[in-house]
Amino acid sequence: MSVLTGLFDSFDNLDQIAVLDIARWIKHAPNEVVLENYLANKILYPQTLPLTKEDTELDLAILREALRANGPKNLAKTGSFLGDNTFLNVTLRKILIPSRFLRFVPSLTALIWAFIDAFLLERERKDFFEDLWTITLTGEIDEVVGSVLLPQFSDRNGVLELTQGSQSYKIRFGSLMIIPCPLNRCQIVYKFNKGKILGKQESAVEVYGGRIGLFIDARDKKK
Known part of the structure; x- marks a missing residue:
């Protein structure tokens, strides 16, 4: 049986991403409570697909911060x-x-x-x-x-x-x-x-x- 995967399965410590850092990538960002709840749902249910254009925008904002937080370490x-x-x-x-x-x-x-x-x-x-x-x-x-x-x-x-x-x-x-x-x-x-x-x-x-x-x-x- 295939294992369901999500957009953020490759990342650790998503709960440590600050919602204000997510908001900076969104032109008309929702309030902090909405962002906190959305991020929490992504952590609990990573397989969920975005249903609206706004959801996709939120996913991309979270992805930016997840990539930054898990960026390349010092090669040396x-x-x-x-x-x-x-x-x-x-x-x-x-x-x-x-x-x-x-x-x-x-x-x-x-x-x-x-x-x-x-x-x-x-x-x-x-x-x-x-x-x-x-x-x-x-x-x-x-x-x-x-x-x-x-x-x-x-x-x-x-x-x-x-x-x-x-x-x-x-x-x-x-x-x-x-x-x-x-x-x-x-x-x-x-x-x-x-x-x-x-x-x-x-x-x-x-x-x-x-x-x-x-x-x-x-x-x-x-x-």
């Missing part, structure tokens, strides 16, 4: 190739999303943004290679679904000009963008007037594409 201390985390391979710069999560959050795009928020938004960069991450959907067969690009602005007025195929884009500080790129490998050409990507102001680079494409996160990473 653990000696683990993954940095002691099954969702983020720091060495290979891969975000690893279990395909079973789609049973609870059908939108892969929403899941990816949750993982980016949890692992990359406030992450301190060790080197410029961390400007580029690969997104992999894991399961019986792993699938690369796209890449994450983190432009490093030196000025809030900076503009990143990026071309992929026949399409050109302008990315400004603080923005979020998804660029379709269904190919396995996609070449992008970029020019930065006030900033760098992978240590360069201007270059052409090949990145992994997939059914989602290229996520560009130009938000302030120090907020």
Whole structure:
């Protein structure tokens, strides 16, 4: 007989997540009592599926905090190739999303943004290679679904000009963008007037594409 699993089965200490931390991810967050009861129900009945758009938004907010609380440990201390985390391979710069999560959050795009928020938004960069991450959907067969690009602005007025195929884009500080790129490998050409990507102001680079494409996160990473 198969064992029922839930979205949060992979996480420990969900009861230690502060409801105010959950609320910060929700534009119109319910009051603390509602959040506390919702979180308690998720802990007691992890197999329950979200019934409304608001439920899904709450699940994604809890997921962000669960990922943050169970984030990668110090690689030097653990000696683990993954940095002691099954969702983020720091060495290979891969975000690893279990395909079973789609049973609870059908939108892969929403899941990816949750993982980016949890692992990359406030992450301190060790080197410029961390400007580029690969997104992999894991399961019986792993699938690369796209890449994450983190432009490093030196000025809030900076503009990143990026071309992929026949399409050109302008990315400004603080923005979020998804660029379709269904190919396995996609070449992008970029020019930065006030900033760098992978240590360069201007270059052409090949990145992994997939059914989602290229996520560009130009938000302030120090907020």
